[in-house]
Amino acid sequence: MKVQDPTGQTWRVTRRWVPWRRRLKGVMANMPSGPGLGDDPVSAVIGLIFLVILLPFLVLALVAALELLLLLLVVPFALLARVVLGRHWTVEARRGFTIWYDEPAGDWQSSGLRIHSLADALRRGDIPTPNVTDLAD
Template identity: 65%
Template sequence: MKVRDPEGQTWRVTRRWVPWRRRLKGVDADAGPLDWGNGLGDDPISAVLAIILLIIALPFILLGLFVALEFLLLLLLVPFATLVRVAFGAHWTIEARRGFSIWWDAPSGSWGESGRRIQDVARAIVEGDLPPRTVAPKDA
């Protein structure tokens, strides 16, 4: 649920769908793809430069592949984990994010209880009663 506090700051109050906290930070919307210019030529010097660039870029390519595979695995597991959690009444954790940074989190019980708690926390934020910070900032 997305709400605004009296100062105009956007908050998101949601269930945490996986039992761990996400590790990725917010994506910079202004960042564009790499601009390689007009490409490399077909002479031997360009081939050497291309090989050097490939060696430099290889760790980033491997990291990107690792992140993509982890994301695909997460997409495959989340439906099953959600079904098991709902069916067996597992406890959910709800979290309030200020912008995209997690500010507060707390265990809140079953699916229905967590839904009511989300409504209560969102209503409190709109009224100006902000939750206390329970999650340390990323840069701390």
């Protein structure tokens, strides 16, 4: 649920669908790119230099893609386990896209009620104290 507090800040109050938070964010947006290369030996050397420079970024992009693939593979089983086993959901409030506050909220129905009550509190300006230790600036 997307809400705005009295100062105009956008908040998103949602359930966390998997038990972990993604660690790699915005990898593909910061990828540098080199100039176009020709087909002579000098261009091959320059291309090799660019490849060596870009290799760490390519490895990081590959890790992010593998994490996303793992997430897509695990989500159906995680949802099924949550429904069948009655696992508890975590409700999180994000300021923009940065997680600001999270708390365990019980089953599906009680987590939905908590989402609405937290969203109403944010609309009124009752900002919860941040309890997430890895806040990004």
